[in-house]
Amino acid sequence: MPARTRRRATALVALALAVAGVGLVGSTAQAAPVVLSLCAQAGTTTLPGEVAAVPIWGFGVPTTPGDCSTATPSLPGPVLTVTEGDTVTLTVTNALPAGTAEVPHALRIEAPGIAFDPGPTDAAVGATVSRTFTASAPGTYLYQSGGDGGRQEAMGLYGALLVRPATAGQAYDDPATAYDVEAVLVLSAVDPAFNAAPDTSDLHGYDATSWLIGGQPYPATAPIVAAAGQRVLLRYVNAGFDNTSMALLGMHQHVVARDARPLTQPVDVTAETIPAGATEDTLATVPTTPPPGPNGFPLYNRQLHVTNGPQTGTSPTPATGGGMLTFIHP
Amino acid sequence: MSERAAAPHPRHRIAARVAAAVSTLTAALVVAAPPAVALPPGAPPTGMVCTPGTLVGSTRTFHLAARTGYIDTPDGNSVFMWSYANGDAPDAGKFQSPGPVLCANQGETVVVALTNSLPEPSGVVFPGQDAAVTATGGTPGLLTSEAAVGGGTVTYTFTASSPGTYLYESGSDVAKQVEMGLVGALVVRPTLGADYAYGTGTQFDPSREYLLLLDEIDPDLHHAVETATRYDVNAQRDRYFSINGREFPDTVQDNGTGQLPNQPYGALVRIQPTTPSNPRPALVRMLNAGLLNHPFHPHGNHTTQIAQDGRPVPTSEHFAETIGAGQTADFLLRWDDVDQWNATTHPLPVGPPNYRNVFFKDGNTYYSGSPYLGSKGTLPTGTVSQNVCGEWYFPMHSHALNEFTNFDQGFGGMGTLLRVDPPGGCTAYPTSATLVGATLKSGAVTALAADDTATYQLNPRTTTRPTATTAGATTITVASAAGFPTSGTYDVRIDNEVLLVTGGQGTTTWTVARGQLGTVAATHATNATVSALATDWYAGFTGLPAGAQNLKVTYKGTSCATTTGSTCAALTTNLPQQTVRICNWTVGGAAGCATPTSPGWVTLPPPPAQPQGVGSTAVTSTWTLPNPAAAYVGTGANKGQVRVLVHTQRFTAPSPTPFSTWGNLLTVVYDAP
Incomplete structure (x- = not known):
């Protein structure tokens, strides 16, 4: 031990x-x-x-x-x-x-x-x-x-x-594609039952209960610290099994590259779907106006995998937020 | 699902719904409950329905009420939902799913006031709004400020700075509240105008604006919330997949149908082929409010994507496009009839399919029996066609085909129909012609169905005067009154004198006023010819559906200089005056339109103004009738009938000459319900 x-x-x-x-x-x-x-x-x-x-x-x-x-x-x-x-x-x-x-x-x-x-x-x-x-x-x-x-x-x-x-x-x-702040966002999920028996678990029954950015769920996810007016580079790497849509409130994401290839015609999106196994790079400029809530500008999984662990109660837990969620704040 | 396949129709369901509606009606009579109206007055039966809110200056205010309620699914289930009721609706906030479609103009200040009747705090987020959303009242939550339980309130204010299609949705306990249905659409119209989606390249036909909000439901999770038992989002297995809160085939029902009192928004998409008079595309705003990515697939033509998440994108053509969870996408949709197949002028290179090979469901079909747009054909005995006038129905649906089901039974779920109406709408052709003041020269009523060389030719009615006439006689007898009007006053001509018939119409003894229209009363010899100055005839149309709207009458005809001859003799001066009228059945029913002077005839409203001078050069005119059009479509014994009267008259002093009236084309075009 x-x-x-x-x-x-x-x-x-x-x-x-x-x-x-x-x-x-x-x-x-x-x-x-x-x-x-x-x-x-x-x-x-x-x-x-x-x-x-x-x-x-x-x-x-x-x-x-x-x-x-x-x-x-x-x-x-x-x-x-x-x-x-x-x-x-x-x-x-x-x-x-x-x-x-x-x-x-x-x-x-x-x-x-x-x-x-x-x-x-x-x-x-x-x-x-x-x-x-x-x-x-x-x-x-x-x-x-x-x-x-x-x-x-x-x-x-x-x-x-x-x-x-x-x-x-x-x-x-x-x-x-210049940026002020860089965030590497490796998206993945974990089914602890599978991890406990990786050689024998049936992948047909794979059922993730933890949804991670950089290996941790909210509130243990790393915040993205950026001040108003700064350009944030979000480097998404989808290492999970699901096509994952990541929504950012309060600012659009300017998609500059997919799978490490620059887009000839970048697009602006609110919720970007990163396919399983794919990468994307987006730029977001932090507004000078306040965020919608006290924690900053939320960046979260729009499939709403924002829970931690087995769900046994009458409401999703934790009530204070979990899963693929982080915030951009100063 | 194959192209142009017939779609199932919810006959049993409709029967059940009718029964339910009848029982509801009965109950309503007992308790005298006020009508529940979720939609603003004048909401169209199909297409996007805006909730305008209240505009004061440049501030537009909406009231939302987060509350619980139930929706109906096509398999007879009832599902517990949370949603946003519309506090500004005539029903003052009755439950509806999804939330109301909030419409604002670019640059306006938008205020959304939320009242929370849910058992937990709730707040709203506005994805895609880059201008600051400031909250007043309420309590800060994880993502946004929240309204407390027990009727708590919070108000959000932001500037609608960019046009586009956006979601609004719960920002509280999102893994439960969004899945439970707390979602809606926000449409911001650009400063360019309401017929633009974004910039100059995005103009569309404002009468064909559609909004399709995708979502999905796991009824077990909803039951868990209703009964306060375990809510395991990781075990989510959706059973219902909705568009605008309804599952197919309910999606093709009208907006505000009484059969779905809590699901006011339909999803039927209607377009017409691109023509010079219909050059603009439809706009289809799509939103995915669900938790899954949905690959949406319209059959038929490609669609042109112009935007995602309220921001223009380089345009691209799609016949399937995945709308990710939380995304919006806008499409321009047009129908380019590139092949121009036509049953008579351009038939298919191979024969149409045997109708036995066309898919019919429960004896119902949306197939017309003909593969040609605007044509109808033979259907098997016992098959009930929902097809009005040969329009086409194409599926639009999630191509994750497990989502094209209701509780695993297909077709259902995330599907609707794309209805392609014939150019201009449905077209009706005359099935009968009635002479009320004319005689048939040549031709048949079928000649009026096409703009071609076949014409329906009429001469003024004539008879003879068996005895001589003095200049002072005011009562004359004629050999026959057949073909002359049987009521009202009308002019006839003997030699070069015009007489006005004021009495005895329909008999052979007429009371007349002499020397009319600048002529001089004169003596006339025995067996002089008596002829009408006008031709009057009407065409009868049948089979128009109740609820037909936007009636347009088109008539093309000529006036030719003689009453004989197989070619139209030139007539270019002192043109006969033509007036086209339509029967208003509410004035005396059929009797109100029995004669050319009956009170039921209504002169078709300008443009073009009437009467018109029509000579040997053909004149084509189209008149549009104001809505509601119900007065012009007969009911009861005259069900589905429309009558159009053509009156043409000419008098040329001092020596009138007879003319003939040649009708080439007469149609009624309408929007079927």
Whole structure:
């Protein structure tokens, strides 16, 4: 137990870094060879509203590359950040528990929209796989392990990969994508019953009870701190199984890119649907007028997955708000 | 569902509803309850119905009341709902689902005053309003200020700064309150005018503006709220999928139908083919107030998306478009009849389908028996067609087909019909012609059905005067009165003298005034010809439905210089004067229109003004009758009948010459109910 406590504390530190947009930074503004080292391993996370700590499989950053005893898995994985033009080597060690013949727990490292160089894609338990690519196009990407037929994503093996343009403070090469504040919003859900038995649970009965932004539900979601007049870049990464509509009150979202490709004709929306497995980038300018409520401008799942944990009462809980909800406020 | 398939009709349901309505009526008679009217006066039977609120200066105020109530579903269920009642409606806030459609103009200050009758605090959010929404009264909640239980109030104020289609919905306990139905639509019209959705490229036909608000219901969750038992949103499994608070086929019922007292908004979409006189598209405002993304699929033509969430987007064409939860999308919808199929002039390259292969449901159908727009054909014996005049019905529905059901039974749920009326509306053609002051020269009534070379030709009625006439005689006998008017005064001509018949009409002994219209009384020889100065005849139309509106009468005819000959002799000066009239059945019924001078005939109102001079150059005129049009469509023994009279007269002093009247086209175009 002491070991578990220590591990969880480290995981929370890693999570805080990820929310702040630091995560694992591959390079400076100069294009360069970059090596990113990750471990995939089992851990737990504590989710408000769930009756017990939830087992997860997550990516962590080993302080000693290749030594997963120095890593702590987080939900989601760390934000990986590289710069346009970097030649990137992503090395992942599989430290998951041993699997079965049907569910072997082999990693399959994927990042939709990234063209990896030819080479191995998988790592069996105990093995390491290195995938290389050139960060040719700026944008927001999802990285994940596609192993075990989707079970590894449900367990938490996903995260955000950011390719920054050469010009700092922009989402893309277009100066119109300049921003003041950046928020990486990894959307996902958790069914604790599945996570408790990932090898044997029937995915047909998958029934999430926690709805997360950056691995936590409201009120544990990270607020988006921005002052009036500031331009906020919302980098959505939908790592969940549902097409998810995110509504923002008090300001329109200017959709500048979908799946890391700039839109030739951006659109302004109130509620944007991010398909499962997709990413989107929107810009919102914080009004100078007051928000509709005391907590700021709400950004929330419009399918109204704004509850935490099993729902056993006569009203959704918690009454004070939960799930995929956060606020933009100063 | 296949293209142009017939849709089921809720016969059993309607029978049940009629029975219910009768029992309700009976109850109402007993308790003398006031009528429940959720819609403003003059609301159209189809299309978007605005709640205008109260405008003072540039501030428009709406009153909403959050309360509980019940809706009816087509499978006979009754579902407990929460919704916004319309405090500004004539019924002063009776329950309705969904909330009222709030309409404001760009730049106005909008005030929404909420009174909360729910068992928990409730507030409203206005997604898409980027101007500040300030709340007065109430208590701050998680997302917005809330009105307390027990009749608490809160008032929201904002500037309607951008035109568009928006939702308003609960911002309190949203996982329950939005699912329970606390949603509605807010429409902001641009400064360009009410016939624009946004900018200059978004003009539409304001008489064809539609709003479709999508939602879904898990009745188990609603039952849990009603009975205060476990409410598990994660177990949500929807059974009903609604448009404007109704499930198909209730969606195609009229706005404000008494069969659905708490669901005032219909969802039938009606358009007409694009023509030079109908160049503008319809506007379809769509909103997804539900918790699921809905792929909405109109059959037939593509639709053009012009906006999302109240903001213009680059236009794109769709035959299916997913409206995400919380989103709105605006579409321009037109019907371009690119193939121009026509039963007579441009038939299909292959024969029309055997009617046995067309889908009929419970002996009911919206199919006309003909694949041609505006035509009707043969249907199987016993099939009841809801089709009025050969219009087409296309489904518009969620293509998540589990949502096109009512409790798993299809078709139902999130579906409605797109009704394509024939160009200009339904067209009726004469089925009979009655001569009330003329004789048939040539042709048949069928010649009036098309603008072609076939014409219906008439001559003034003539008879003879068996004996000589003195210049002073005021009573004359004629060989026959047949074909002359049987009442009223009318002019006849003997040689170059005009006489006015003032008595004895319908008999062979007439009382006359001599030397009329500038002529001089003269003597006339034995067996002189007596001819009418005018031709009077009327065409009878049958089969118009009760409730037909916007009647338009079109007549194309000529006056030719002789009463003989198979070609129209030129007549270009001192033109015969033509007056076209319609029968007002409320004046004496059929008897009121029995003769050309009967009191029931109403001169069709200008434009164009009447009488008109009509010579050998054809004149085509269309007159539009003011609504309500019920007086012109017969009832009882004359059910569905319309009569149109054409009166043409000419006198040329000092030597009048006879002329003939040639009718080419006579139609009545109307909007069927």
